[in-house]
Every structure is written in C-alpha cells, then in structure tokens.
Amino acid sequence: MSNALFTYTLRLADDLLVLSHRLSEWCGHGPVLEEDIALTNRALDHLGEARNLLQYAGQVEGQGRSDDDLAFLRNERQYRNVKLVEQPNGDYAHTIARNFLFDAYHLPLMHALLKSKDDQLVAIAGKAVKEATYHLRHSSEWMVRFGDGTDESHQRAQTALDDLWTFTGELFVEDDVQKELEKAGIAPASGPIKAAFDSTVNEVLKEATLKRPEDGFMAEGGRDGRHTEHLGYILAEMQYLQRAYPGAEW
Amino acid sequence: MTEVKDLEALFQAKIDAEQKIEPKDWMPEKYRKNLVRQVSQHAHSEVVGMLPEGNWITRAPNLRRKAILLAKVQDEAGHGLYLYSACETLGVTRESTIDDLLSGKAKYSSIFNYPTLTWADIGAIGWLVDGAAIMNQVMLTRTSYGPYARAMVRICKEESFHQRQGYEIIAVLSKGTPEQKDMAQDALNRWWWPSLMMFGPHDGESAHTAESMKWKIKRESNDELRQKFIDRTVQQAEVIGLKVPDPDLKWNEERGHYDHGEIDWKEFWNVVEGNGPCNHERMKARIAAHENGRWVREAAVAYASKKARKKQAA
Amino acid sequence: MSDNPNNWPLWEVFIQSKRGLEHKHVGSLHAADAEMAIENARDVYTRRQEGNSIWVVEAEHIHASRPEDAESLFDPADDKVYRHPTFYTMPEGAKYI
Numbered sequence: 001m002s003n004a005l006f007t008y009t010l011r012l013a014d015d016l017l018v019l020s021h022r023l024s025e026w027c028g029h030g031p032v033l034e035e036d037i038a039l040t041n042r043a044l045d046h047l048g049e050a051r052n053l054l055q056y057a058g059q060v061e062g063q064g065r066s067d068d069d070l071a072f073l074r075n076e077r078q079y080r081n082v083k084l085v086e087q088p089n090g091d092y093a094h095t096i097a098r099n100f101l102f103d104a105y106h107l108p109l110m111h112a113l114l115k116s117k118d119d120q121l122v123a124i125a126g127k128a129v130k131e132a133t134y135h136l137r138h139s140s141e142w143m144v145r146f147g148d149g150t151d152e153s154h155q156r157a158q159t160a161l162d163d164l165w166t167f168t169g170e171l172f173v174e175d176d177v178q179k180e181l182e183k184a185g186i187a188p189a190s191g192p193i194k195a196a197f198d199s200t201v202n203e204v205l206k207e208a209t210l211k212r213p214e215d216g217f218m219a220e221g222g223r224d225g226r227h228t229e230h231l232g233y234i235l236a237e238m239q240y241l242q243r244a245y246p247g248a249e250w
Numbered sequence: 251m252t253e254v255k256d257l258e259a260l261f262q263a264k265i266d267a268e269q270k271i272e273p274k275d276w277m278p279e280k281y282r283k284n285l286v287r288q289v290s291q292h293a294h295s296e297v298v299g300m301l302p303e304g305n306w307i308t309r310a311p312n313l314r315r316k317a318i319l320l321a322k323v324q325d326e327a328g329h330g331l332y333l334y335s336a337c338e339t340l341g342v343t344r345e346s347t348i349d350d351l352l353s354g355k356a357k358y359s360s361i362f363n364y365p366t367l368t369w370a371d372i373g374a375i376g377w378l379v380d381g382a383a384i385m386n387q388v389m390l391t392r393t394s395y396g397p398y399a400r401a402m403v404r405i406c407k408e409e410s411f412h413q414r415q416g417y418e419i420i421a422v423l424s425k426g427t428p429e430q431k432d433m434a435q436d437a438l439n440r441w442w443w444p445s446l447m448m449f450g451p452h453d454g455e456s457a458h459t460a461e462s463m464k465w466k467i468k469r470e471s472n473d474e475l476r477q478k479f480i481d482r483t484v485q486q487a488e489v490i491g492l493k494v495p496d497p498d499l500k501w502n503e504e505r506g507h508y509d510h511g512e513i514d515w516k517e518f519w520n521v522v523e524g525n526g527p528c529n530h531e532r533m534k535a536r537i538a539a540h541e542n543g544r545w546v547r548e549a550a551v552a553y554a555s556k557k558a559r560k561k562q563a564a
Numbered sequence: 565m566s567d568n569p570n571n572w573p574l575w576e577v578f579i580q581s582k583r584g585l586e587h588k589h590v591g592s593l594h595a596a597d598a599e600m601a602i603e604n605a606r607d608v609y610t611r612r613q614e615g616n617s618i619w620v621v622e623a624e625h626i627h628a629s630r631p632e633d634a635e636s637l638f639d640p641a642d643d644k645v646y647r648h649p650t651f652y653t654m655p656e657g658a659k660y661i
Binding site: 047149150156 | 323
C-alpha cells in the first residue's frame with residue numbers, strides 16, 4: 001500500500017513539476033507582457049504544488065529523500081508524469097491547449113481528492129484546488145479566444161487539439177496502483193473525473209467553435225516511466241547542476 | 251514666445267519647489283522627450299533583462315532557487331510593464347515604444363548584452379547588477395515626473411529581495427566546494443566592470459546629465475552613484491572572501507571613499523554600439539517573441555470585438 | 565491613443581487591499597476585454613497579497629479635470645474653515661464632543 005501511495009503521489013507531483021518546467025520556458029518570451037507574467041504565475045503555482053507532493057512522497061517512502069532528491073536525482077524511467085505535460089510548448093495555441101486539457105482533468109481531480117482518506121493529500125489538494133480553478137478559467141478563456149478569434153487562431157487551436165488529443169487517454173488510466181488506492185479510499189475513481197473532463201471539454205470547445213477530436217489511438221506509458229523522447233531533454237537540463245556537482249550545496 | 255518662456259519659468263519653479271509634474275501639466279517639449287527616452291530605455295532594460303537570467307530558470311540547482319528565480323524574472327516583466335505604462339502617460343503607446351526597441355532605435359542597458367555562463371552569474375546579476383540598478387532606482391523614486399516616481403516606488407519595494415537573493419547565491423558558492431568558489435570568483439571577475447559601466451559615462455561626458463539634473467529627473471550624478479555602489483559592494487565582497495578585480499582599488503581615508511581604477515570606456519562604447527557578446531541574440535529573442543505573439547494579440551482583439559458586437563445586438 | 569486596431573486598449577487598475585478599505589489606483593495594463601483586464605490585473609498587481617477586489621476601467625473612459633482649472637476649482641475651498649471641527653470653540657470641561 002505505501003508503495004502504491006508513493007507511486008501515486010509521484011504521479012501527481014511529476015505532472016506538475018514537468019508542466020511547470022515547460023511553462024517556465026516561456027518566461028521572457030511570451031506573446032505580450034501581461035501573458036508572460038500570467039504564465040509564470042502558473043509555473044510558480046505548479047512548482048509549489050509539486051514541492052508539497054514531492055515532500056510528501058519522500059515521507060511516504062521513508063528513506064529520507066527530500067523534494068530536491070526526488071526532482072533532481074531520478075532518471076527518465078523513474079518519472080511518473082503523463083506524456084501530455086512533457087510535450088514541447090510549440091506555438092501559443094499548443095501551450096494553451098495543453099494547459100486546457102490538463103486543467104479539465106486536474107481541477108475535478110483536486111476536487112475529488114478533497115474527500116480522500118489520506119489527510120496529507122486532502123491538505124495539498126485544498127490549496128491546489130483554488131489555483132486549479134483559476135488555471136482552468138484562464139486556459140478556457142484563451143481556448144475560446146483562439147477558437148472564435150481569427151481564422152489563423154482558430155486553425156492553430158484546432159491543430160493543437162488534434163496533435164495533443166492522443167495524450168488525453170492516459171489521464172484516466174486504470175492500473176493496479178490506481179485500483180489499489182481507489183479501493184482504500186485514497187485515490188478518487190477515474191470515471192467521474194473523466195465525466196467532468198468530457199463535460200468541460202465539450203462545453204468550452206462548443207463555445208470556441210472548435211471540433212472535439214475523435215478518440216483514436218491513445219498514447220500511454222508515462223505513468224510507468226515509459227515516456228516520449230522529450231522528457232530526457234527536460235531532465236538533462238533540469239538536473240544538470242546536481243548531476244555535474246554531486247552533493248554540492250546551492 | 252514670451253508665453254512659452256513664462257510657462258517654462260512656472261514649470262521650473264514647480265520643480266524647484268519639489269512639486270511633481272503630472273501628465274496633463276504643461277511641460278517643455280525637451281523635458282517630455284528626455285523623459286520618454288529615459289523611461290522607455292528603462293522599460294526596455296527590464297524586459298531585455300529577463301533574458302540572461304531566464305537562461306538559467308530551467309537549470310536552477312534546486313527547487314527553492316528555481317522558484318526564487320522565476321519570481322524574480324517575472325518581477326522584471328512587471329517592472330517593464332509599469333514603466334511602459336508611465337511612458338504611455340507621456341503620449342507614446344507601448345506598441346510604438348516597443349517598435350523603437352525592435353528597430354534598434356531605442357537603447358536598453360548594455361549590461362544585459364553579457365552572457366550568463368554559469369549558475370554563479372545568476373548570483374552576480376542579483377548582487378551586482380541589481381545592486382547597481384537599485385542605486386539608480388532609489389534616486390528615481392524622487393524624480394520630478396509623478397507617474398515615473400510612482401512606478402519606481404512600486405519597483406523598489408519589489409526589488410528589495412532581488413539583490414539579497416543574488417548575494418545569497420554568491421555567498422553560498424563562496425563557502426562551497428573549491429569548484430563553486432572558483433565559479434563565484436569568476437562571476438565577480440566578469441561582472442564587476444560591466445556593473446560599474448551601468449552608471450554611464452563620467453559626469454563631464456554624459457550627454458543628458460546637466461539637463462536631467464536641472465529638471466530633477468535625475469537627482470544624483472553618474473559618478474556619485476557609482477562611488478556609492480563601489481563603497482558598499484567592496485565590503486560585501488570582503489565578507490564572503492571574494493576579491494574585487496581592480497588592482498587600483500584602495501580606501502582613501504581623506505575622501506572617505508574607495509579610489510578605483512579606470513573603466514575600459516572602449517569596451518563600454520563598443521557594447522553600446524551593438525558589439526557586445528549578446529546584443530544580437532537579445533534583439534533576436536525579443537523580435538521573435540513579438541512576432542510570434544502577433545497572431546495571439548490579434549485573436550484576442552478579434553474575439554473581444556465579436557463579443558462586444560453580440561452584446562450590442564442582444 | 566492607439567493607431568493600430570490590433571493593439572489591446574489601455575486599462576486603469578484599482579485594487580482594494582482589504583475589505584472595508586477603498587479601491588486605490590495602482591497602475592495600468594493592456595487587455596483585449598474587461599475579463600482579461602481583471603485577470604491581468606490579478607496576475608500583475610496582486611502577486612504579493614495586495615488584493616481583495618479589483619476594478620478595471622478602460623483608460624479612455626476616464627475624464628480628468630484640467631490642471632489649468634485647478635485654481636478656480638480648488639482654491640475657493642481655502643477660506644471655508646468652518647467646515648473643519650477645529651474651527652469651533654468648545655466650553656472648557658465638556659466631554660465627548
């Protein structure tokens with residue numbers, strides 16, 4: 001059980017850490033100053049959430065690993081995030097669509113975690129749910145702006161959705177870890193989260209005059225540490241100093 | 251003609267009486283132009299200044315440092331925004347101000363044309379570059395133009411952690427492994443002189459100083475501020491066991507200040523004229539952000555006007 | 565102000581820092597519509613817990629008095645000292661007044 005809880009907490013944490021990394025790549029390069037600032041706020045939210053979860057994962061594991069140890073000294077195969085969040089930023093439509101698809105999953109998940117039997121996860125979700133509410137608001141509004149904006153923005157948003165859709169299946173994967181924690185009342189069931197995701201996506205895409213992509217082949221593997229090639233580069237960058245100067249204090 | 255003269259006398263009287271000038275007040279065209287130049291240059295510096303530090307966000311050595319650096323670089327974006335806003339009160343839109351930057355017509359602080367090669371450079375920027383900037387910015391909270399002064403008050407409040415986090419980085423490195431200590435000393439060696447250059451040419455050679463002082467846009471001269479910075483920073487270097495790379499640096503008991511060696515003005519002008527190590531990359535990055543953002547900005551406007559039309563029709 | 569219709573308009577931002585206090589002008593920003601202006605204001609001007617409530621107004625909708633009218637607008641109040649409580653002489657020893 002503590003093994004499953006460790007993995008589950010890492011999954012929650014790694015999604016946020018990797019997404020934060022991607023969003024932080026925008027800092028200084030945003031389409032307009034106001035949006036640059038907004039994206040960085042979001043990157044900071046996720047970084048804070050990830051730290052809380054990594055600290056808790058370290059406790060659950062009980063081997064004295066800190067949040068930094070878990071972030072900087074695990075390799076690609078030990079990361080548990082979904083493939084969606086490691087996808088490159090692409091144009092701004094890709095970044096917004098990636099945010100939106102993640103938010104449509106993450107907000108109901110945080111809501112549901114408030115009823116978890118694990119007090120730590122409840123406390124962490126309690127803080128994250130407010131942030132996630134704002135994130136979904138921000139990404140939904142931009143989806144609508146793009147979809148119902150100019151021809152170019154509509155086209156870009158549709159392309160982004162089509163490109164990323166294959167990575168949404170993994171958000172709701174039902175594997176042994178998930179099932180075990182579901183049974184213990186710690187992890188919320190995927191079914192209702194998926195239903196909430198569907199209803200958010202349908203509603204927002206309708207207003208955005210965008211087409212919901214067909215459910216075709218769904219990519220999986222991230223939750224088990226089988227990632228796209230992108231993650232290796234993210235970690236090579238993120239972990240550079242810790243790997244080059246082992247044990248140094250910063 | 252006499253009328254303008256009267257107005258100018260009235261204007262100068264206001265300035266001398268320490269009254270702030272507000273956007274709708276009459277002001278000499280040269281005062282306005284001087285301000286637009288300085289405030290927009292300041293705004294550009296904040297925004298271009300995001301790039302060298304942004305270079306290390308994804309490589310920050312731990313999660314605490316990463317959060318600090320993100321928040322700090324984000325602050326610079328905010329400061330750019332406040333300053334562009336102050337500029338707009340003088341009748342120039344942000345768009346046109348940015349166009350001047352991207353076309354190369356407007357300048358930004360040359361310091362940001364130097365590269366951040368190691369993590370220690372992030373410490374050096376906070377400690378030295380922000381330290382030098384703060385000297386200037388504290389002075390500018392008392393500048394004569396109201397919107398500029400107000401923006402500076404806000405900026406100074408937010409900046410207060412910037413220098414401290416940089417000095418903390420350098421202090422930790424200088425106590426660290428021999429490699430880390432070398433990294434810290436190397437960063438100080440590379441950033442010291444460019445930081446001194448940030449205060450601009452000597453008072454006698456500065457094109458705008460006299461006028462700016464008369465109008466109280468600036469309130470202390472380049473050399474005065476530079477001296478203040480040196481006096482403070484040398485002590486801070488000593489505390490953490492680093493050596494300031496100036497063989498002529500010596501305490502002058504009589505003056506009550508440090509004497510220091512001469513700045514390499516050839517390098518200074520060379521970087522100003524566009525030949526610094528990163529001038530080209532910095533501009534390229536800003537142009538790319540602006541160009542790639544164009545369709546985003548257009549989409550938002552298109553959607554907003556569609557929505558407004560719908561609301562009107564309803 | 566803007567010549568290019570694709571530029572986002574300028575908005576003035578007013579923040580209430582605490583319940584019960586007034587909304588105070590803190591600065592300005594650009595946004596395509598009011599919703600975005602509020603969110604941008606949140607992201608730009610309340611990063612250090614400065615905010616409890618936000619007002620935004622498009623800058624072009626603000627009308628301001630003219631500096632050259634200042635004397636005629638405001639000086640006439642100078643000699644109306646009876647509007648201030650300190651103008652009045654109270655009998656010695658009277659309390660709570």
